[in-house]
Amino acid sequence: MSDSETSQNKYTVIPFGPQHPVLPEPVHLRFIVDEDKIIDVVPNLGYVHRGIERGCELNDYKRNIYLCERVCGICNYIHGMTYSEAIEKVTDTEVPVRAKYLRVIWSELGRLQSHLLWLGLFADAVGFESLFMQVWRDREVILTLNEKTNGHRIHLETNVIGGCRKDIDESLAMAYVEDLSVVRERMEVLRSVFYRDSALKAKCEGKGILPKSKASFLGAVGPTIRGSGIKQDTRMTGYEAYGALGFEPIVHEGEDAYSRMLVRYDEVFQSLDLIDKALKEMPDGPVLNKNTKFPDGTAIARSEQPRGELFYYVEGNGTNKLNRCKIRTPTAANIPPLVLMLIGNEIPDIPTIIHSIDPCISCTERFVQVQKEAS
């Protein structure tokens, strides 16, 4: 879209955000529209930059776990876990097998509450208020379970480099099994709503199409790419105990916002199954192997967040401070596909399509310094 075309009043430019009732977090989108049809979208980030990567360089590397957990308010556990994994790789620390299972349980619990939060927000975006209330009430069971077992509703803070700080004993395992069976029962009731409700289908089916051929080309990750029929999930690499538990990603072929919703709904049950299996198969033993080395060298760690692939790069110099800690969150990868999804749709579909990638803008904001080489 050239500037001359818009300046000749051929098309209208609608600024959307950074503050808008639809958006959970500030992002600015410029919609170039022809009557009601979206012709082009220009995303603009940079409203909630917090300087966490710089903070990671100034902090002691052991304290960074708690800072990294604050990158995202929803999937915090997985951030801390991935950072610990990266440091464990640099320092050659072996994580005990029981700690690996515990990490799977807590990260799946995080995914569960994140997906339930999203299903509620999505129902709210399409105007289905009663479903929104219902799903958020069911999510409360998981948050109370977190508080009952770990003391906090969201931030578990059980990671340390070399394993876990806490353990799950028999009585806690029983609490997990009992409460999660309640969640399973309540979500089973909503199956007919998510799969068959005509109002929900009318609002999302065929909206925000991301073709299978374009999805991997644009680098989509997580439920966004799995909703387009591509089997891509970092959990397939078998990090932590996923390899031992056996994992098969959920894929829907619809390529639209509706199939992305179904992927997330089905993943709720997959997470419940994984937690049940991990609680049953968890071996006895220690949960922490204390590391004695300081990070010297570089390492990367990848893991699957509720929104897609999370990437950490750390560079240590043998002291207690890191040279560099690079974080790449899934929403950064899902913004180019979002632009493609929006083009060709109408203005009333914007909330549905934006919510369908589950945007987490605060996690995405990173500062990139591009140095222009003297030519």
Add this chain to the structure above:
Amino acid sequence: MPEMLKEILKNLFSQPATVIYPFEKPEPLPKTRGALTWDMNRCDLCQDCERVCPSMAIKIYPEEKKVEYQPFKCLFCFLCIDNCMQQAITNSTAVAAPGYEKRVELFETK
């Protein structure tokens, strides 16, 4: 919508899931991480808690024999409780109340 109708009717005749907050306060759960207190009869001012605190909310003055604790900086991760050799730090289940100022709490040896 018809799929949801059964649930909506069930919710209509059941108890509300929420509590009327200022009038009715939910009981804190036994493991809830709440406000910290230092027992100065036990504390040997070794500064272990200050060293492990991720948000630097604790400051120990060994010469003046006092502990300065900032509840508004605290993450309530309880690393200090785990690392205290004298078990001088205890917690309550009551969540810290909101305030107009970022107050600082002082614990001194008498």
